[in-house]
Amino acid sequence: MAVCPVYTTQSLNSTCSISTPSKTHFSSHHNHLVFYRTSKRTSKRGGSSSCVITCSAGDSQTVVIGLAADSGCGKSTFMRRLTSVFGGAAEPPKGGNPDSNTLISDMTTVICLDDYHSLDRTGRKEKGVTALDPRANDFDLMYEQVKALKSGIAVGKPIYNHVTGLLDPPELIKPPKILVIEGLHPMFDERVRDLLDFSIYLDISNEVKFAWKIQRDMAERGHSLESIKASIEARKPDFDAFIDPQKQYADAVIEVLPTQLIPDDNEGKVLRVRLIMKEGVEHFSPVYLFDEGSTISWIPCGRKLTCSYPGIKFSYGPDTYFGHEVSVLEMDGQFDRLDELIYVESHLSNLSTKFYGEVTQQMLKHADFPGSNNGTGLFQTIVGLKIRDLYEQITAIKTAAPLQATKA
Ligand SMILES: Nc1ncnc2c1ncn2[C@@H]1O[C@H](COP(=O)(O)OP(=O)(O)OP(=O)(O)O)[C@@H](O)[C@H]1O
Numbered sequence: 001m002a003v004c005p006v007y008t009t010q011s012l013n014s015t016c017s018i019s020t021p022s023k024t025h026f027s028s029h030h031n032h033l034v035f036y037r038t039s040k041r042t043s044k045r046g047g048s049s050s051c052v053i054t055c056s057a058g059d060s061q062t063v064v065i066g067l068a069a070d071s072g073c074g075k076s077t078f079m080r081r082l083t084s085v086f087g088g089a090a091e092p093p094k095g096g097n098p099d100s101n102t103l104i105s106d107m108t109t110v111i112c113l114d115d116y117h118s119l120d121r122t123g124r125k126e127k128g129v130t131a132l133d134p135r136a137n138d139f140d141l142m143y144e145q146v147k148a149l150k151s152g153i154a155v156g157k158p159i160y161n162h163v164t165g166l167l168d169p170p171e172l173i174k175p176p177k178i179l180v181i182e183g184l185h186p187m188f189d190e191r192v193r194d195l196l197d198f199s200i201y202l203d204i205s206n207e208v209k210f211a212w213k214i215q216r217d218m219a220e221r222g223h224s225l226e227s228i229k230a231s232i233e234a235r236k237p238d239f240d241a242f243i244d245p246q247k248q249y250a251d252a253v254i255e256v257l258p259t260q261l262i263p264d265d266n267e268g269k270v271l272r273v274r275l276i277m278k279e280g281v282e283h284f285s286p287v288y289l290f291d292e293g294s295t296i297s298w299i300p301c302g303r304k305l306t307c308s309y310p311g312i313k314f315s316y317g318p319d320t321y322f323g324h325e326v327s328v329l330e331m332d333g334q335f336d337r338l339d340e341l342i343y344v345e346s347h348l349s350n351l352s353t354k355f356y357g358e359v360t361q362q363m364l365k366h367a368d369f370p371g372s373n374n375g376t377g378l379f380q381t382i383v384g385l386k387i388r389d390l391y392e393q394i395t396a397i398k399t400a401a402p403l404q405a406t407k408a
């Protein structure tokens with residue numbers, strides 16, 4: 001008899017029907033009715049029986065955002081910028097597992113897809129697979145739980161403990177207004193991909209990834225240069241096979257490359273960052289520089305923007321990406337003075353800001369975050385504002401619909 005690792009909860013005032021051949025326990029937990037699926041049995045026909053819990057969801061629907069990137073590529077930094085756009089601090093679940101990977105704020109819940117590792121650190125070692133390999137991850141459970149959350153049903157999500165390398169007991173995740181699923185594989189499984197309202201891929205070139213890893217793992221974690229190189233090399237085949245291809249599905253890609261302003265630069269400090277925005281995505285209109293659809297090259301340095309060597313260059317224009325029409329906004333170089341960013345902001349359109357200078361204000365607020373002086377911080381902030389706009393559009397449609405139905 002196997003232990004079924006899932007439990008599903010639903011608020012007491014909603015209607016649920018249960019069909020399960022396995023033992024199902026009910027209990028009240030945080031004002032939620034909890035269904036524990038404790039066992040699986042083999043049905044008479046020989047197939048494995050599944051536990052089906054059908055609940056009618058509440059009125060609110062969760063908007064789901066996917067953020068894909070390799071480890072150490074700036075997902076946490078991006079998440080901090082995104083949650084800040086919605087206001088309020090993001091914190092791990094109160095009173096829960098201190099090693100939880102989840103971050104909850106008033107509007108957003110960010111779950112880390114590492115929690116769907118089906119093999120723990122020892123299991124991966126024994127089987128000779130990396131965490132990037134789909135065989136080390138439970139996509140069925142990921143799909144079931146994201147789908148449940150999207151339709152307003154709370155779930156008991158497992159926790160992968162990065163300190164111990166073990167799978168810890170599940171934590172309760174209630175459906176938030178905005179659910180962000182971040183990690184290695186948010187767009188890998190077609191079923192999960194189809195649940196996403198918007199998806200982002202952080203595409204960090206090998207040179208830059210290496211520079212960031214050295215900065216963090218050598219300076220902050222005491223790893224040697226050789227071990228960092230070895231870890232990047234060991235992950236590369238699986239990264240190329242399973243993680244990188246997801247960028248073709250992303251609605252926005254933030255590509256981070258070495259600068260072209262310094263010939264043969266190998267320091268990796270000055271960056272060329274490209275924001276690739278898919279055309280025709282519902283509730284998302286790409287940002288543009290000066291004139292929508294034109295091809296523009298702009299050096300803003302001069303009286304209104306202070307630039308030291310090697311300067312700053314912006315480019316904008318239409319392109320294609322994996323066969324899709326896209327708009328690409330590019331920034332090469334770095335800002336000397338963040339308060340002068342307002343000059344650049346005033347030449348960008350479709351930013352989905354709520355007031356003049358909101359991008360600059362957000363950037364100044366988080367001036368100490370990595371990438372605040374270059375295109376990584378700027379484009380992450382812009383994508384955060386676009387996600388707020390997308391959320392507001394989706395929820396406006398949802399609240400308007402019943403009214404229209406009443407009128408008719
Ligand atoms: N935009 C940036 N510019 C410069 N360095 C950056 C930038 N973003 C991230 N880094 C570097 O990379 C490190 C990892 O960033 P972050 O923690 O945001 O990544 P992550 O993808 O969440 O990592 P992990 O999955 O390993 O937890 C940071 O400590 C910093 O050194």
Ligand SMILES: O=C(CO)[C@H](O)[C@H](O)COP(=O)(O)O
Nearest residue numbers: 071114121131162163165184
């Ligand atoms: O690629 C990763 C995503 O963060 C990690 O390497 C993976 O989750 C395994 O974690 P750990 O190295 O702590 O066992």
